[in-house]
Amino acid sequence: CAMIERVLRAAGYKTGLYTSPYIEIYNERIRINGEPIAGDKLAALVESVWPAVEACEKDGVQITEFELGTALAFCCFAKEKVNVAVIEVGLGGRLDPTNIITPAVSVITEVGMDHMQLLGDTIEQIALEKAGGKELPILSLTAENIREERTRITFDVAFGGERLKALTVSLCGRHQADNACAALGALLALKKKGFKIPTSAVRAGLADVHWP
Numbered sequence: 001c002a003m004i005e006r007v008l009r010a011a012g013y014k015t016g017l018y019t020s021p022y023i024e025i026y027n028e029r030i031r032i033n034g035e036p037i038a039g040d041k042l043a044a045l046v047e048s049v050w051p052a053v054e055a056c057e058k059d060g061v062q063i064t065e066f067e068l069g070t071a072l073a074f075c076c077f078a079k080e081k082v083n084v085a086v087i088e089v090g091l092g093g094r095l096d097p098t099n100i101i102t103p104a105v106s107v108i109t110e111v112g113m114d115h116m117q118l119l120g121d122t123i124e125q126i127a128l129e130k131a132g133g134k135e136l137p138i139l140s141l142t143a144e145n146i147r148e149e150r151t152r153i154t155f156d157v158a159f160g161g162e163r164l165k166a167l168t169v170s171l172c173g174r175h176q177a178d179n180a181c182a183a184l185g186a187l188l189a190l191k192k193k194g195f196k197i198p199t200s201a202v203r204a205g206l207a208d209v210h211w212p
Contacts, residue, residue, distance in 0.1 A: 003169070003183035004107075005086045007205030008190075009033060011197045016077035016085035018098075020069065023212050030073045032080050045072045066090045070097045084195075093129035105189040107182050139185040143177035152207075153177055160188055164199065168207045180206060 005017040017031040027036035037045075049071050053063045070090075077085045087103070089096045111127050120126045143155040155177045156165045169180050184202070191197050 001086050001088045002211050003180055003206060003209050004186050005031075005034065006209040007183070007187055007197065007202050008084055008086070008195075010205035010208070011195070011201035013083040013195075014081070016073070016080065016082035018070070018073040018077075018085065019088045020066065020090065029069055030076050032076070032082065037076060041076070042072070045075055049075060064097075067097045070100075074101070084190075094133075104193055105186045107186050109182055110178070139189055141181040141185050141188070143181050146174055146177045148172075148174055155180070157181060157184060159184055159199075159202070160191065162199065164202070167203065170207055170209055171211055 001017060001019055005015050009015050015031075015033055017034070018029060019031075020029050022028040025036070027039065027042055030037040030042070049068065052071070053068060056063050073087075074085075084104075085101075087098050087101065089098045092108075108127075108131060111123060113123070113126070120129055141157055141159070143157055145154075145156045147154040151172060152168055152170045153172070153174065153176055154166050154168050156163065157167060157180075158164075167180070169176050171179075183206075187195075187197055187202065
């Protein structure tokens with residue numbers, strides 16, 4: 001999510017980013033153009049959403065913290081009129097609170113045996129939950145010539161019709177090459193939908209992505 005958001009911002013889009021959990025302060029979960037939401041804006045959002053929480057509770061529906069957080073983020077992005085919102089799911093699966101939106105693109109990372117009490121006992125069941133059972137075209141990109149340095153990685157990848165050599169990601173660990181490929185696949189799908197994402201923005205965004 002951080003990589004997709006940073007590249008879209010480098011391409012000139014006003015971005016919203018919703019991630020969880022937070023690392024240092026709650027405000028990090030909701031970002032506009034990479035900046036965590038200010039405390040007073042967050043407080044105002046909670047006040048505006050709270051009547052809906054109380055109405056649900058009157059009907060016997062207990063709202064979870066994640067559902068509340070998702071509502072706050074979506075209200076924030078609507079208010080700020082972002083061009084594009086990058087949304088990280090909770091558990092993923094058909095019943096995830098983030099499914100209230102219709103996404104332009106969905107990213108499914110490696111499927112593992114987690115949250116089995118909610119998503120299923122086998123890889124097939126979990127994959128079906130994650131995919132929502134939809135018949136959709138799949139894009140998959142593979143990193144080649146991965147080079148690891150202390151504070152970054154470099155790799156080559158085929159991106160649409162071009163071969164991007166020595167792409168740099170300013171995060172540590174070989175696994176970040178897989179994460180970058182997932183992000184690049186999403187960006188490629190967005191390009192096919194008419195988003196203007198030049199190669200220069202891809203390079204600049206990945207080279208400047210931050211994650212504490």
